[in-house]
Amino acid sequence: MNLLNRFQPRGGVHPAGRKDLSADRPIRALPLPERLFVPLQQHVGAAATPVVAVGDQVLKGQLIAAGQGTISAPVHAPTSGRVVALGDYAAPHPSGLPVPTLTLESDGEDRWSDAAIPADPFALAPDEIARRVGAAGIVGLGGAAFPSAVKLNISRKSGVDTLIINGGECEPYLTCDDRLMREQAEGIVAGIRLIHHAVGTQRALVGIEDNKPEAIAAMRAAALGTDIQVVAVPAMYPMGWDKQLTRALIGKEVPAGGRSADIGVLVHNVATAYAVHQAVALGRPLVSRIVTVSGGAVKTPCNLEVPIGTPAQDLFDYCGGFTAPPARLVMGGPMMGHELPATHIPVVKGTSGVLALTHAEIGRPEPAPCIRCSTCVRACPVGLLPLEMATRIRAADLDAAIGLGLKDCIACGSCSYVCPAHIPLVHYFNYAKGELSARERAKLKQEATKKLADDRSARMERIAREREEAAARRRAAKEAAEAAKKAAEVTA
Amino acid sequence: MLIAVFSLTTLGLVLGLLLGYASRRLAVEGNALVEEIQAILPGSQCGQCGFPGCAGAAQALADGNAPITLCPPGGREVVSALSAKLGIEVNLADVAETMPMTAEVREELCIGCTRCYKVCPTDAIMGAAKHIHAVFREACTACGKCVEACPTEALALHPAPITLQSWYWHKPEERMAA
Known part of the structure; x- marks a missing residue:
């Protein structure tokens, strides 16, 4: 040891x-x-495709959406009941944008679907596991x-x-x-x-x-x-x-x-x-x-076993509600979790916690100028220079930030936590990473549209050429016919 | 003296022939820079810069007759690539980041005249005569040609809808001097 x-x-x-x-x-x-809101994408990779229709009765553990592609995961019914909707619902994401979600109305029986249980799981082949x-x-x-x-x-x-x-x-x-x-x-x-x-x-x-x-x-x-x-x-x-x-x-x-x-x-x-x-x-x-379920604003913090798709509000209600109006709701931990835009948003597979924090817990002092104390450098678990990267990002020089290791940043928030000037360092890095992937997407789109434009101009040229050729053929045929007519007249 | 005249003449002749040969053998067709610049530009030939297509814009850029901020659909990305290519310094923070836009058809106004999809440089509009047309957002470069072609003002450019895939954190507000 x-x-x-x-x-x-x-x-x-x-x-x-x-x-x-x-x-x-x-x-x-x-x-x-009563109702569960199960998003079809709760994992990294491609979203799952629903295999049930609105109105279907499902059992607990039944497959309701199948994974597609190599990196994806299927989704199963968290309880028995009826599928009442298949449409957009607020995502467990800081943006709260709508995502395809399956709504399930519980029948209260919580009946499991039959499953094959192996006699000895260790006898299964590694592939099979x-x-x-x-x-x-x-x-x-x-x-x-x-x-x-x-x-x-x-x-x-x-x-x-x-x-x-x-x-x-x-x-x-x-x-x-x-x-x-x-x-x-x-x-x-x-x-x-x-x-x-x-x-x-x-x-x-x-x-x-x-x-x-x-x-x-x-x-x-x-x-x-x-x-x-x-x-x-x-x-x-x-x-x-x-x-x-x-x-x-x-x-x-x-x-x-x-x-x-x-x-x-x-x-x-x-x-x-x-x-x-x-x-x-x-x-x-x-x-x-x-x-x-925890935080200073929660009456009795708890550890709960929660069916996937339960709205956060149900969790807070079960824990006795709020003792004070929460200053911020967080999904996940306070360091790396994200703000919960509303309490009707569901718990998903990756949700480890739901927190209701008070003003005293979050604190939001005004950022001050950087004093170059390098506390953030000592705190960074990856060994980066957060203050230098943030300066580059502020000046819109993302390439320089990448050179300093932006892509290795894990967004753990240690730098923001220790910064005595309260500079939102990790916010800069999250923004820069988003901006970079947006650029990447724009570049891919540009390549694709360029190809489309080239294809189109090639097609237009081909059509024009074919039209000209057809006209030339018609002209030739007409001339040949006239020549034949003239020849016939001469012989007559 | 004769030797000097002879040797210099020979030298001149040999070098002259060498240069003459090299100028033909190593001749560059057109301006290579123009092609390189054209590869950076979006290539949708939209004409928003005022030049006839991306080739014209590339020529003007290579001749130094156009600012590197000329391409509206290219945004900051194209400006920074051009700045690196041409060695022209520009403060990227001053370049307004254009919001990604796409054309959208207002279905109640579309009469299915097919004029828009005939002018679309990227085949981003689908439709048939007397049927409502639709825009493929993924292929639309927001060049605006269809907007001009539409006789009923059914087409307009709108900011591209933000999805979970395209959303990201905004830049922190500047509240400090440093």
Whole structure:
């Protein structure tokens, strides 16, 4: 263990944890909501296509939208009931723009569809486990929502040897993974063993921050007799960033622009491991998740098991409503989560928390000029120069910002958190990344329209040429006919 | 003295022949810069810059007869590419970022006259005689030719709708001096 602790994490900050608000609240199931709003895109990649129609009766766990393309994930009915609408609904996204969403009216029975349960999940072929994980609609539950089956397949093909399970949960307020590890350690360990088996890794490490001693004890007890190693890592933000945890556990660093698989590592969240166990061993697709409801404005903060698609308002209502009007609603953690534009927006697969924060908690001091103290440089876990990048972005010189490593920024917000001048550094980086992808899209569109314009002018030329040729042929035919007529007249 | 005259004459002749040969062998057809500039321009031949198509605009740019901010559909991206290519300094922050626009058909006004899709340089309008026409947003470059061609003012340019794929954070407001 001493050997493992040698690897010092880089950068990072120590925000007030505020986990005590909900850490001692056991997970409770949220009473079934009347209506569920299930977005068709809850993952990275292509949106799922609906396979049910309005008016259909569905059972819990039944496939309602199939994934399409290589990077996608299917969506299953979170409860039994009737499909009442298939249309646009506000997205769980800071913009709150409408996205295709399936609305389900619960029949109150919560009846599961039949599922084939394997006698021994460990007897399944690795391919089959990955297929079942994909078919169950499992995505990274730590928040990134990347389809897990894609990760499993890539890792097996690229010969990954180390499996790291992320129990960091470094975001303040959030306690959903902590509670899950305390209460469902056996299920998590079974899921880890299944992933271990599916990828063929040599070793499996579980990294848990040392501010969660109960979770560490529960996981160690559950992992007894297996080859899974449970390691306590120092509590700091962002320890839950997969690459930071990898560095802390095995001392290897993922190269810039690379993936964990490049250094032989596969990282999954603890909740994802639990979902894998549920899907492969029990035949239950991902239809609910654990969500922390917390924040200074919430009457009784809770950890709830919530069906996917439940509006955030139902969660706040169950927790006794607000003690004060919240100054800001947040989906996810306070550092990397995003503002919730309204409370009718649904919980999705990647939602780890719903927070209602008071004025005192958010604080929004006016930004002041940069004093070049370089506190942000020390805080950056990637080793970038946030102050320099922000200066370039302010002057609209995005290429210079890319040169300084903008594309490696993970938007963890550590720089903004520590900045004594309250400069919204991470906002600059998010804006710049959006601007860059907009430019990329514009460039692709320009190439496509240029081709269209070229095709059109080629077509126009061809049509003109054909018309001329046809006219010439007609002329020739006419002349030939006249010549023949004249010849006939002469002979006559 | 004769040797000097002879050697210089020979030298002159040889070098002259060499230059004459090189000027034919290595001759450049047209101005290469024009082609390079044309590759940067959008290529939809919309004519909004006032030149006949992108080739004309590229020629004018190469001759230095046009500002590098001449292309409205190209936006900041084209300006920065031209600035790098031609070595003309421009403050990008001063270039107004044009909002992406697309043409849209007002269906209650469209009479299906087919004039618009005949002028569209990118085949972005679909329709048939006496049927309401529609615009493919993905192919529309907002050149405005259809707007001019439409006899019933059914076509107009509108800001492209923002979707979840195209939305991104706005630039933080400037509230500080540094």
